[in-house]
Amino acid sequence: MRTFIIRARKGTTRWERIRSTVGAREHFEVVAHSVINAFFVSNGFRDDVEVYIILDSSEDFPRTLKLSGGKGLSIAGFHEEAVLALVEKALKDSHGLQKDETRTLAPGLQISGFGFEKLVSSLLETRPIYLLDRKGEDIRTTELGSNPVFVLSDHLAMPPKSVKGLKRRGLKMISLGRKMLFASQCVVLLNYELDRVEF
């Protein structure tokens, strides 16, 4: 299993706003492209992948969507629109979700009423988690633990307070080179690096 956490700092929790945040300052396309690159390969779908999308921009509390390739997740295509429709519907269908509540909305699709800190704390109990950072240790010299979890931000930097907290908990920072890449490009490279050692 490989897991990607995409922290969308400007990701809205209002379903009716999702589409207007594509190509705008919120750059929700970053999330859509990351999801597509996480799951889709030519003529195939990776069922050993999970993606958590954290929507931080909320009037009450953040939402975390969990997409599980191995649990029957259905995305209508490998285009932006398909991911937008999935997120939009998940937010619409989870109307009234309470803080800390988790609902399964469809096979392979869950939504929770919590955000980044709580998600990381719960995953840390069983999984090795890596923070993607240009200045981290080169992924090729890092021995990754099994079933790794990779944390990425969207077009905005991870808040320094979160980075500090992650370091305090012993999370390793790993790098994919000195160039600042899009989160979606990091997802491609991470899948590639794992494929290289797994196949």
Ligand SMILES: C[S@@+](CC[C@H](N)C(=O)[O-])C[C@H]1O[C@@H](n2cnc3c(N)ncnc32)[C@H](O)[C@@H]1O
């Ligand atoms: C577009 S970047 C964020 C840019 C933001 N302005 C900043 O200064 O962090 C999105 C995320 O991709 C990851 N990332 C980008 N380039 C990377 C690299 N060369 N190595 C490791 N992670 C990288 C980081 O997690 C980063 O937060």
